[in-house]
Amino acid sequence: MALDRFFRRRRPQQQAGSDMPDLWTQCPACKESVYNRDLEANLWVCPKCNHHIRLEAGRRVEVLLDEGSFVQLSGRVHPTDPLNFQDTEAYSDRLVRAQKKTGRPDAILTGTGSILGLPVTLAVMDFAFSGGSMGSVVGEEISRAAEHAAQIGTPFVLVAASGGARMQESALSLMQMAKTTVALEGLTARGLPYVSILTDPTTGGVTASFATIADVIMAEPGALIGFAGPRVIQQTIRQSLPEGFQRAEFLLEHGMIDDVVDRRNHRNFLAGLLGVLTRRAPDALPTQQSPEQSSEQSAEAPA
Amino acid sequence: MTTPPTDLKATLLKLEARVHDLEVTARETGQNLDAAIHPLRAEVERLRTAPVPAANAPMTRWERVQLARAPGRPTAHDYTERLVTDFTELHGDRNFADDHALIGGPGRWQGRPVMLLMQQKGRDTKSRVRRRFGMSNPEGYRKAMRLMDLADKFGLPVVCLIDTPGAYPGIEAEERGQAWAIAESIQRMVRLRVPAVCAVIGEGGSGGALAIGVGNRVLIQENAWYSVISPESCAAILWRDSAQAPKAAEALKLTAPDLLELGIVEEVIPEPVGGAHLDLDAAAAALGEAVGRHLDELGKLNEQELKAQRAARFRALGAFTES
Ligand SMILES: [Zn+2]
Numbered sequence: 001m002a003l004d005r006f007f008r009r010r011r012p013q014q015q016a017g018s019d020m021p022d023l024w025t026q027c028p029a030c031k032e033s034v035y036n037r038d039l040e041a042n043l044w045v046c047p048k049c050n051h052h053i054r055l056e057a058g059r060r061v062e063v064l065l066d067e068g069s070f071v072q073l074s075g076r077v078h079p080t081d082p083l084n085f086q087d088t089e090a091y092s093d094r095l096v097r098a099q100k101k102t103g104r105p106d107a108i109l110t111g112t113g114s115i116l117g118l119p120v121t122l123a124v125m126d127f128a129f130s131g132g133s134m135g136s137v138v139g140e141e142i143s144r145a146a147e148h149a150a151q152i153g154t155p156f157v158l159v160a161a162s163g164g165a166r167m168q169e170s171a172l173s174l175m176q177m178a179k180t181t182v183a184l185e186g187l188t189a190r191g192l193p194y195v196s197i198l199t200d201p202t203t204g205g206v207t208a209s210f211a212t213i214a215d216v217i218m219a220e221p222g223a224l225i226g227f228a229g230p231r232v233i234q235q236t237i238r239q240s241l242p243e244g245f246q247r248a249e250f251l252l253e254h255g256m257i258d259d260v261v262d263r264r265n266h267r268n269f270l271a272g273l274l275g276v277l278t279r280r281a282p283d284a285l286p287t288q289q290s291p292e293q294s295s296e297q298s299a300e301a302p303a
Numbered sequence: 304m305t306t307p308p309t310d311l312k313a314t315l316l317k318l319e320a321r322v323h324d325l326e327v328t329a330r331e332t333g334q335n336l337d338a339a340i341h342p343l344r345a346e347v348e349r350l351r352t353a354p355v356p357a358a359n360a361p362m363t364r365w366e367r368v369q370l371a372r373a374p375g376r377p378t379a380h381d382y383t384e385r386l387v388t389d390f391t392e393l394h395g396d397r398n399f400a401d402d403h404a405l406i407g408g409p410g411r412w413q414g415r416p417v418m419l420l421m422q423q424k425g426r427d428t429k430s431r432v433r434r435r436f437g438m439s440n441p442e443g444y445r446k447a448m449r450l451m452d453l454a455d456k457f458g459l460p461v462v463c464l465i466d467t468p469g470a471y472p473g474i475e476a477e478e479r480g481q482a483w484a485i486a487e488s489i490q491r492m493v494r495l496r497v498p499a500v501c502a503v504i505g506e507g508g509s510g511g512a513l514a515i516g517v518g519n520r521v522l523i524q525e526n527a528w529y530s531v532i533s534p535e536s537c538a539a540i541l542w543r544d545s546a547q548a549p550k551a552a553e554a555l556k557l558t559a560p561d562l563l564e565l566g567i568v569e570e571v572i573p574e575p576v577g578g579a580h581l582d583l584d585a586a587a588a589a590l591g592e593a594v595g596r597h598l599d600e601l602g603k604l605n606e607q608e609l610k611a612q613r614a615a616r617f618r619a620l621g622a623f624t625e626s
Binding site for chain 2 (some may be wrong): 077078079082083085086087088139165166170171172173175176177178179182185204205207208210211212213226232233235237238239242246254256
């Protein structure tokens, strides 16, 4: 699986949404320093270079849902250490550390809410928790959220951000790929839309299961999306990788995703799309976007 | 492993010759065959240095991993030659190519009409290169889905023989949607209206194995492994040293008895003492009997029951607590 890249070379990038004692953040792409209040107003998209800074799960919910509409579903399911996994550090210790850092039991946040008045069930993976890796809890919470959506009759929206399946739960993590796929069947049976939003990074077993069997697949500009990690591929073929390889724009070009959508346009994109698919009208019509916020433009913006 | 001392030297010579052979092929074709060479080299080292264990000494997890990959390990073809009649291999995904690492078609499993899907590593250097050591491109999974459509149409139970280090990690595989192909194949299996019995016969490497592993029953041979990641890759990430693979193999609990305990598989299929390669006919007989028995049991269920049983089986997998 494609975890290596993230474990080895985790960028010294500040996670948006964590406690921010500083007044400004350095953009990891263009290295410009930007005031946090400007970044926040711009949904953590760099105003200088359009780089989409990784979002902590809670902040992602704020970006997507109508203010005050979120009702959390996840949080009662907690990870265990079924294999008593020990590498240079015990898995149980790694879990405690990630839980303290993020304030969540595991790398997933789910709930219900609305987008421009349209009810949705939402699942957001949290890259800040152990690289968003998928173990039993992530699989279970995503499955429950998808089943909840089918039960109450809302579309299901999932935001992927993950290095892949979690090694420390071995085959149990692998089985979450099949489990989540089973849980998504209820949406198909009830004719409810499932939209996934692939963000930086989405790789390994997450890409090879629930994230890519959505009815509509969106991706954030510049997001790394693939099955094998770039380093693994490079080691196998011993050639340098093509420019833009495995980036959202590359996948759009190869026909693998429906569109690359600027984060500042996600709510309007989803409201327009889900409104048509469910034959409902959003509260407010999507507002006119400025040219640099249209999906076509963002697809051409530098990653 | 239980190589008798008298055979040790012969085995070593054979292995060394094979390593050399692969290295020459790698040089001449420019292909990176490290995936095949490294385990062989490790095995040569192990045989050279390790004291020969007693014939019935318990194997470590790492020893089992090496046995599952050993050059003499029977491949899917070795079994189907003994168990399947009237096999018609059907080629291609009707879209881009024919994948040689994942093959299939209709045949009779000890007399029972089935749709066979199997990962095939190849039996000599040339066929191993052609079959990419059992590592499929997306076309392999898309062909599998096409054959599952046929299985549903003709009411043929699906039998999957799993033996892959993983899906192929290449530029073209990514361009053509490796992840998409695996995800869709998993979904296609969830939706099968016919029985599906899967057996891991060597390596069950990650998503590339699970893509044809969503069965009503999942079986594993005694010395096969099935894991979210190979021990080498796991060691490279967590220990930052792929030489720690033996430790990673222990931690991953990837052997047949481990998987039975975790509820990942229904049954461990016994192998002849020392491994399937030492008595191919006996190994095939045990595999044939186990798969056949599960096919017969599942034959009593109707379409809805089969789908519901398969869904419930996978929906229940995972370990967590609830507050
Ligand atoms: Zn920037």
